[in-house]
Amino acid sequence: MFIIDYIKDIFKGLKSLLTGMRVTGYYFTHHKEIITEQYPDNRATLKMADRFRGEVVMIHDENNEHACTGCSACELACPNGTIKIINKFELNAEGKKKKAIDTFIYHLELCTMCNLCVVACPTDTIKMEPNFEHSVYDRSKLTKVLNRPGSKIKAGVE
Amino acid sequence: MLSLENITNAVHEWLNATLNPNLALLSEFLIVGVLAIALFAVLGLSLVLMERKVAAFIQIRLGPNRVGPFGMFQTVADTLKLIMKEGLTPDGADKFLFNLAPYIVMIAAMMLLAPIAFAKGFQIWDINIGVLFLTAVSSISVIGILMAGWASNNKYSLLGAMRSGAQIVSYELSAGLSIITIVILTGSLQISDIINAQANGWWIFKGHIPVLISFVIFIIAVTAETNRAPFDLAEAESELTAGFHTEYSGMKFALFFLAEYINIFIACAIGATLFLGGWMPFHIGHWEAFNHIMDFIPSSFWFIGKTFFLIFLMMWFRWTFPRLRIDQLLNLEWKYLLPISLVNLLVVALMAVMGWYF
Numbered sequence: 344m345f346i347i348d349y350i351k352d353i354f355k356g357l358k359s360l361l362t363g364m365r366v367t368g369y370y371f372t373h374h375k376e377i378i379t380e381q382y383p384d385n386r387a388t389l390k391m392a393d394r395f396r397g398e399v400v401m402i403h404d405e406n407n408e409h410a411c412t413g414c415s416a417c418e419l420a421c422p423n424g425t426i427k428i429i430n431k432f433e434l435n436a437e438g439k440k441k442k443a444i445d446t447f448i449y450h451l452e453l454c455t456m457c458n459l460c461v462v463a464c465p466t467d468t469i470k471m472e473p474n475f476e477h478s479v480y481d482r483s484k485l486t487k488v489l490n491r492p493g494s495k496i497k498a499g500v501e
Numbered sequence: 502m503l504s505l506e507n508i509t510n511a512v513h514e515w516l517n518a519t520l521n522p523n524l525a526l527l528s529e530f531l532i533v534g535v536l537a538i539a540l541f542a543v544l545g546l547s548l549v550l551m552e553r554k555v556a557a558f559i560q561i562r563l564g565p566n567r568v569g570p571f572g573m574f575q576t577v578a579d580t581l582k583l584i585m586k587e588g589l590t591p592d593g594a595d596k597f598l599f600n601l602a603p604y605i606v607m608i609a610a611m612m613l614l615a616p617i618a619f620a621k622g623f624q625i626w627d628i629n630i631g632v633l634f635l636t637a638v639s640s641i642s643v644i645g646i647l648m649a650g651w652a653s654n655n656k657y658s659l660l661g662a663m664r665s666g667a668q669i670v671s672y673e674l675s676a677g678l679s680i681i682t683i684v685i686l687t688g689s690l691q692i693s694d695i696i697n698a699q700a701n702g703w704w705i706f707k708g709h710i711p712v713l714i715s716f717v718i719f720i721i722a723v724t725a726e727t728n729r730a731p732f733d734l735a736e737a738e739s740e741l742t743a744g745f746h747t748e749y750s751g752m753k754f755a756l757f758f759l760a761e762y763i764n765i766f767i768a769c770a771i772g773a774t775l776f777l778g779g780w781m782p783f784h785i786g787h788w789e790a791f792n793h794i795m796d797f798i799p800s801s802f803w804f805i806g807k808t809f810f811l812i813f814l815m816m817w818f819r820w821t822f823p824r825l826r827i828d829q830l831l832n833l834e835w836k837y838l839l840p841i842s843l844v845n846l847l848v849v850a851l852m853a854v855m856g857w858y859f
Contacts, residue, residue, distance in 0.1 A: 353837065360822065367559045367821040379563040 391473035396456040399426075399449055400472045401489040408497040409490060410468040413444035420463035425453045444490055451477060452485040466500055505801055506622030533625055537614055541763055546576045548762040551809075552816055559820040580755065588751035591654065598652035603749070603756035605645035610763040612638045616692050617770050620780050620801035624693065631692035632684055635771055636677050639726065642764065643669045646728075646735065649757070650745040661744020664827060665735035669726055671834040676722035678842040679715035682849040683775045686712070686858065696779040703778035707858050711848045716776045718842050723768035724815055725830070727761065731822035732830060769811035773804065777811075780804040 370376055380389065391397075403409050413430045431445040461469055469489070479485060512532070516525040550565070550573065557564025565572030590596055616631035618624040628634060643666055650662020684690055686708060687698045698704075704712050725732035736744040746757045773779060780800035784792045825833065852858055 353841075363821045364817060367817060370561050371555065371558045371817070374558065376561050377558075377563055378561050381563070 391475070395473040395475075396458060396471040397474040398451055398456075398472050398477065399454065399460060399469050399489065401447060401469050401491075402467075403491055403494055404497070407491060407494045409494055410466040410497050410500045411444045411447065411490065412466060412496065412500060413442050414465060416463045416465060417460035417469060420459045422457065422459065423453055423455065425450045425455075426460055443496060447489040449487045449489050450485065451487060452482055504622075504799065505620045509623060537611060537625075540614070541611070541759065544766050545759040545762055546580065548766065548812065549576045549579070549758075551812070552762075552819075555813065555816045556820050559817070583755040584752060586751040588753050589748075591748050593654040594748065595652040595654065598648050599748075600753070602645045602649035602652060603753045603760070605648060606642050606760040607645075607756050607763075609638060609642040609645060610760045610767065612641075613764075613767045617767065618692050618696060618774065618779050619804055620799070623801065627691065627693050629689075629691045632680055632690045632695070632775075635767075636673070636680060639764075639767070640669060640673055642760065645760075646745050649749070653745070653748040655748055657741045658745050658747050661735045661741045661747075665728060665745060667827070668728070668732060668735060668830060671831060672722045672725040672732075672838075675718050675834060675838040675842045676726060678839075678846055679719040679722065680771075680775060682708075682712060682715040682846055685846075685850055685853045688853075692774060692779070695775060696781055699778035699781050700784075702784065703776065703781065705776045708849070708852070709858065711845050711852060712776065714845050715842065715849070716772070718838055718845070719772055719776070720811070720814065721833075721838065723772065724818060725834075727764045727768055727815075729761075729765065729815060730819040731824050733824060734827055734830065765812060765815060766808065769808045769815065770804075772811050773807035777807045778803075779807075 382389070401409050401411060413428060415428045415430075418426045418428050427448040427450075428444065429446040429448070430442050432440045433443050434440060456471070458471060461471055477485065513525075513529065516528055519525075520528065553575070554564045554572075556562075565575035568574040568578050590599055613635060615626040616624065616628055616634055618627075646665045647662045650658040650660075650665070653659070683695065683704055686704060687695045689695060689698075699707070701707075705716055728735045734741075734744075736746075741747070746754055749757060780803050782792075782795040782798060782800070782803055784795060
């Protein structure tokens with residue numbers, strides 16, 4: 344019947360509108376649901392999400408040792424040439440020449456935070472940090488060296 | 502007791518005692534004009550802030566909170582910014598109409614203030630055709646909108662203006678019919694008569710379901726007439742880049758913006774007057790003590806409270822419902838609202854004749 348469908352339509356429409364208004368009314372009256380971060384004010388207590396990617400860093404332990412073998416898997420994995428690895432050869436205890444990392448160059452200004460380098464690293468020596476305050480006055484300051492001065496590879500990492 | 506009615510009467514007597522009647526009338530005109538402009542400024546500032554806060558809370562945000570406590574002076578800062586901006590007129594525009602349009606919209610909104618009763622005995626002009634005047638003048642603003650859209654010489658503006666025209670022409674009908682239900686019940690077009698008829702209960706309570714239906718239709722229709730979401734196809738930021746006021750900037754834009762909010766206030770004031778009893782306090786039957794306490798609250802507070810309640814309702818709609826397409830908009834009016842309000846009008850007429858209301 345046309346008339347019954349017509350009236351049904353009206354009530355269905357009204358009901359769905361009221362459902363929508365109940366949701367927004369709930370949010371209007373429940374201010375604890377507010378998700379806004381008042382960033383510069385809450386800087387001290389700001390909690391970033393676990394999987395937030397801000398920049399690539401190299402993990403160093405307390406002896407200033409890292410696990411980077413200089414294999415350049417990350418350099419190959421990077422889609423836009425963000426990482427440049429310069430290797431050197433140093434003599435090990437047995438007097439043999441051994442490849443080691445000299446400089447790990449990371450261009451933050453080119454990085455898209457795709458995480459492919461972290462995935463590619465066979466020794467898990469680089470990771471993503473949630474730091475996002477990267478603004479500087481000079482672009483060249485965004486080109487970073489990730490291995491700390493005087494650091495060397497951990498014993499036993501091949 | 503100090504009330505708005507006593508103040509206006511005292512001013513009237515003092516002016517007539519000190520000046521001759523013509524000069525007294527002239528200075529009363531002046532006072533009313535200044536008060537109306539002051540009301541517009543205050544309303545513009547407070548309603549924009551209220552809208553932004555309500556929108557923010559509904560969308561789980563905080564809203565403006567930097568300028569002053571709770572962002573209270575945000576709209577003042579925005580107004581200062583708009584005053585300092587250049588009011589650009591495009592080269593290809595029809596310059597006369599382009600510059601005239603915002604004032605037409607504003608004047609239409611200003612004229613609507615005349616018959617509204619803000620408090621007991623506080624009314625600019627209590628004409629005997631008050632409701633008719635309101636419905637007639639409220640449709641003048643569409644001329645301003647059409648003028649703005651045409652004179653801008655911009656296809657988006659013209660589209661927005663045309664949509665606005667189609668929309669207002671359609672929704673005037675059901676808004677008018679739902680107003681007529683109250684006129685039938687009261688038997689008068691005069692605003693003060695309509696309010697006095699609600700002394701023993703507001704129409705929305707006295708009139709049972711038919712008046713409730715016409716109230717809902719009225720709210721829908723005035724939301725459409727004021728070009729607000731979900732009926733904001735005339736502006737439609739996402740498709741028409743703000744429609745008829747795309748080309749406006751600076752203070753001329755601010756006038757359109759202000760007129761939108763003034764129109765909301767006036768539409769809600771009309772709704773509050775017709776359905777919620779204007780400045781009449783809330784009374785329940787024979788609860789003498791309760792009624793006495795309610796009488797103690799000043800009548801202007803009742804009026805402002807009811808109006809802001811309706812404004813909040815319209816903001817709640819706006820931030821809940823998605824925008825309608827033009828065909829859905831016209832379907833809603835011609836297939837649903839108009840037939841329902843016609844049948845409803847018949848039922849209300851029967852009610853009025855048989856006396857089936859309190």
